Amino acid sequence: YPLYQLGNPQLRVFRTNFFIQLVRPGTAQPEDTVQFRIPMEMTRVDLKNYLERIYSVPVAAVRTRVQHGSSRRRDHRNVRIKQPDYKVAYVQLAHGQTFTFPDLFPKGKQSGGRPTDEDLRDQVLEEQRQRQSPDPRLGGVPGWFGL
Amino acid sequence: MISFFSYQNSHKKLHSPLPSSTCSHDECKNLNVTHPCQRKGANCRFSLSLLTKNTSDVTSFHQCRLLHTTLSRRGLEEFFDDPKNWGEEKVKSGASWTCQQLRNKSNEDLHKLWYVLLKERNMLLTLEQEAKRQRLPMPSPERLEKVVDSMDALDKVVQEREDALRLLQTGQEKPRPGAWRRDIFGRIIWHKFKQWPIPWYLNKRYNRKRFFAMPYVERFVRLRIEKQARIKARKISLAQKKEKFLQKKFPHLSEAQKSSAA
Numbered sequence: 001y002p003l004y005q006l007g008n009p010q011l012r013v014f015r016t017n018f019f020i021q022l023v024r025p026g027t028a029q030p031e032d033t034v035q036f037r038i039p040m041e042m043t044r045v046d047l048k049n050y051l052e053r054i055y056s057v058p059v060a061a062v063r064t065r066v067q068h069g070s071s072r073r074r075d076h077r078n079v080r081i082k083q084p085d086y087k088v089a090y091v092q093l094a095h096g097q098t099f100t101f102p103d104l105f106p107k108g109k110q111s112g113g114r115p116t117d118e119d120l121r122d123q124v125l126e127e128q129r130q131r132q133s134p135d136p137r138l139g140g141v142p143g144w145f146g147l
Numbered sequence: 148m149i150s151f152f153s154y155q156n157s158h159k160k161l162h163s164p165l166p167s168s169t170c171s172h173d174e175c176k177n178l179n180v181t182h183p184c185q186r187k188g189a190n191c192r193f194s195l196s197l198l199t200k201n202t203s204d205v206t207s208f209h210q211c212r213l214l215h216t217t218l219s220r221r222g223l224e225e226f227f228d229d230p231k232n233w234g235e236e237k238v239k240s241g242a243s244w245t246c247q248q249l250r251n252k253s254n255e256d257l258h259k260l261w262y263v264l265l266k267e268r269n270m271l272l273t274l275e276q277e278a279k280r281q282r283l284p285m286p287s288p289e290r291l292e293k294v295v296d297s298m299d300a301l302d303k304v305v306q307e308r309e310d311a312l313r314l315l316q317t318g319q320e321k322p323r324p325g326a327w328r329r330d331i332f333g334r335i336i337w338h339k340f341k342q343w344p345i346p347w348y349l350n351k352r353y354n355r356k357r358f359f360a361m362p363y364v365e366r367f368v369r370l371r372i373e374k375q376a377r378i379k380a381r382k383i384s385l386a387q388k389k390e391k392f393l394q395k396k397f398p399h400l401s402e403a404q405k406s407s408a409a
Contacts (some may be wrong), residue, residue: 014258104228105278
């Protein structure tokens with residue numbers, strides 16, 4: 001960022017490099033709260049301006065925190081794998097509006113097209129039973145009799 | 148604090164109808180840009196048809212802000228795809244923008260396209276995160292790659308234009324000033340200047356940096372030169388060996404190329 005001294009004009013960015021994602025909250029949040037994942041360099045004032053100018057969403061308040069990405073996982077060489085850190089922002093909408101995170105993967109559409117795992121499992125079990133069942137010509141009689 | 152400039156347009160989805168409207172200049176006042184509608188006069192309907200790159204997105208959009216009935220829900224809906232596409236396995240999308248196509252566009256068009264692509268990228272990122280959360284595959288993840296490529300190409304084109312303008316106006320090749328200097332290890336590096344509120348001779352941190360090398364460093368400089376020379380010689384000899392091997396294996400080809408060229 002360029003240096004700022006008292007009296008300088010406000011810094012204006014013409015093509016932002018900030019990309020944000022709306023996420024489903026892990027714990028229950030109040031109805032007017034929307035949860036975002038934002039880049040670490042973005043501040044709450046930046047996010048407020050971003051949402052108001054680009055998305056025209058009236059914002060009442062923004063609270064941010066930095067989430068530490070886990071560094072506990074290790075690969076096959078016992079070298080630590082770091083998940084990236086990210087900033088989480090909780091945005092409260094103005095004018096008493098509410099927001100619920102929608103269901104982006106409704107189940108109805110999927111079952112029609114491809115057979116589900118349960119159907120495949122049933123099919124495989126049925127095939128196994130048919131192979132293992134004895135010759136139907138015997139009529140229930142055990143096979144160790146002659147013929 | 149950064150304030151963001153964006154075009155005020157309606158990112159109209161294909162399923163929503165096209166209401167007739169007059170341009171609301173309230174939004175235009177937020178921008179320090181003269182709105183083209185003012186120039187055009189009373190009729191504010193001004194459509195720019197950009198090339199159809201994403202068939203799932205809108206092809207043409209209007210500069211004037213169409214009438215808003217809902218407020219934030221419309222805004223936050225832009226973080227999600229068309230509701231018809233929810234739960235689908237594949238979503239069709241066009242090719243990414245190439246550099247040459249973007250060079251044909253004006254600066255205003257590129258500015259607007261940047262924000263269209265930004266919103267699309269945000270939408271795809273939210274979809275990706277939700278898919279990871281639900282442990283389901285994301286429908287057509289190549290859309291994100293295409294949008295990222297388009298944005299990089301746009302950035303490249305804008306940088307080219309800025310470079311050209313700066314060269315013509317001031318003659319400066321690089322936007323950030325710098326100088327070639329020898330660092331403490333004897334290497335010649337491009338030192339980029341930083342902005343400070345105080346002059347360099349009062350700057351304690353800057354004065355701790357030494358842009359000169361002491362005589363005992365010359366030995367290591369020579370070793371570095373030798374290393375680079377060895378690498379270069381190995382590369383050249385490898386190319387020569389390969390050429391020799393190919394000549395031996397396919398003797399007819401090299402002469403044929405020479406004779407055909409002549």
